[in-house]
Amino acid sequence: MTDRSAIVTRFAPSPTGELHIGGARTALFNWALARRHGGKFILRLEDTDRARSSEASTRRIIADLKWLGIDWDEGPDIEGDSLEDWLKPDAPIVKRGDQESYFQSERLDIYRRYIDQLLESGRAYKCFKTPEELDAMRQAARAAGKAIAYDPAESRSLTSAQIAALEAQGRPYVVRFAMPDHAITVRDAVLGDVTVEPSQLEDFVIVKADGFPTFHFAVVVDDSTMGVTHVMRGQEHLANTPKHIALQEALGFDHPVYAHIPLIFNPDGSKMSKRDKAKAARAAGREHVRSLAEVDGWIEDVVRDGRSDANYMARPESAFSEADVRAFLDGKNDHTHIAGMIAFKLGVPLPEIDTADFRDSGYLPHALNNYLALLGWNPGGDVERFDMEFLRQNFSIERIGKSNAKFDREKLLAFNQEAIAKLPESEFRHQLWNVNTWAGRSWYARYFDGPDDPLFIAFARAYQPRSRTLRDPEHLGAFFFKKTEDITYDLSDKNIHKTLLKNDGEGKGVLDAIRPILKAVDPWSGAAAQAALEKFAETRNLKLGAIAQPLRIAISGTTVTPPLDLTLEILGGPAVLHRIQWCLIQSSPPTHSLNP
RNA sequence: GCCCCCUUCGUCUAGAGGCCUAGGACGCCAGGUUCUCAUCCUGGUAACACGGGUUCAAAUCCCGUAGGGGGUACCA
16 A cells, blocks of 8 residues: 555656756656655656667666666666666666556556547547648648647547548547646646646647557556656646646546756757757867868778777667768768767767766766756755755755756866865776776776776876866876877977076976986885975975976976876886986977077 | 746856845956965955836835747657
8 A cells, every 4th residue: 555645756758868967857856856755756768759769778868867876666777786787788677666567668558548438438539630631720720820720620520430430441540638628727836826728728649640649648647557746847848737637637637746847958048959969079070071081981980980899889779870970960960879979089078968978078976966956956045065865855846946047067067076076085096997988988098007006096196186077187187198209398388488498498407407316216206206306406495396397397298287296106207207308309499599 | 920937146046025235156356375287265256137016115026028948749
């Protein structure tokens, strides 16, 4: 026996793609509400669109939710402890809960029963209109300034004999629900009462010609049969809610509490959509292709890499052809995986839109959840930084806002940086290693023996306080991974020029002077090297900065590195000495002075 | 077109008639600490969309205008 007072919420995505970041927030809110009240949270897959739904998408949605730290009491699930487990293509999808299924495509017999009930009571009827006829009706209605395009009179006046005859002919039909002729009020827990007049209410399709229920019908039946008490969803569903309420009345169902939450947009006000990713990848792709003599070869590469098992983007259902890539570059399709592959090959960042994008970009689930929760909800007071446990204890519908929000990556980045800084050292190290691998950039493995290699420990320690994402160290520390001969010294850079060549090459003089000092450090360690340098500075009556900055430039080619001791530690004595020598050669001043 | 929703610093927001000379966070600017960067600390910048009401008193209530968003599918 279920407790009738307990709150039951659900998250019901369509497995037609990735888990959109907005969907993640909806899931988070529903999860938090259920947890806050000791209720139940259900995951249900709305896969009534047979053409666009896929199992692979289901798997990724499940994995993404689990990665975020969201758990559910009923619905499909994948067992395991890590993202790798959840993303294994052959990991079994298990079912939790008493329902026959939590996939709408497997609940057809349930819908059938209620459809029959509606058909028998006359609250629904078969409609044999062709899509063309309906289009004409819509145009006519618009021309006449009427809100309702569909005139049910003709369909409803069909006799059962006529219907039987049409069915015998094999004429396709849909089932429409007969909307009541009274106004319907949505009692929204966030927006308040919203009343829609009957003149705006149109008979709508509940069974498609392919025999599948529409979203509107399935959602109402499922929410009722699953005992859902609170429906929290995006505001784009508000206008559809009267349909659902009417259906509930006709079926004798209770009405759940509705709470429509504000939408999330890009900073420029546009929708956050996968097209943003396609646009960015296309721009980069076109730019690159322009510089290529042999375009075919490059496209072949993209396709081959896209299929390579070694690549994280490779997914069976995402295989694409060379023609697809060409079409993509021409703007004829927006395939996410082609965008991903192009970006990967070119090393360009794509805007994060889906949950997995944020993961691949090095965001921590904790920071993401925290930021997401603040988009449309806040705990009041000046509290802004909190964890899942806090949400579990404090989330409430009352504090959900009404207005749409713009997604501010700067603020997310700030949250992420704080979260990274607070991570225990070893946790950060392992996450850093993992993300690098997930993102298909396993090149840490080329320089370090593993996440527990002492040099990688030093590397992680160097970058933990200065990483906004787990991907930052790859870029900030790129100089570590270069061959000495690939390091360049840009003397047109004011700082570099000044540090090395000012006062008749003072910086270079320092570099030359510290070579024997560093050479003598044995055994090599960052701390020992720095101590030697400090001692040297003292004898020369110099500040450490006067030595550190030329050295920093010599060993990195840049003016920014982690603290000297860590940098020297990671690089190692031989590389340091080699780079100093290289710098002295490469930074020879021009024959005539730059400063007249 | 029609219907519905929304409107406080650049952004996310606090604010439920006097506590508001409007608070916090991110960003930005300035200063301090520091071997660079980042961190950290200090200070600063910046908003009640507009116009009418109601009231002793309005960011808070009402009406209108403008702007933004959503819906109007055999997609969810």
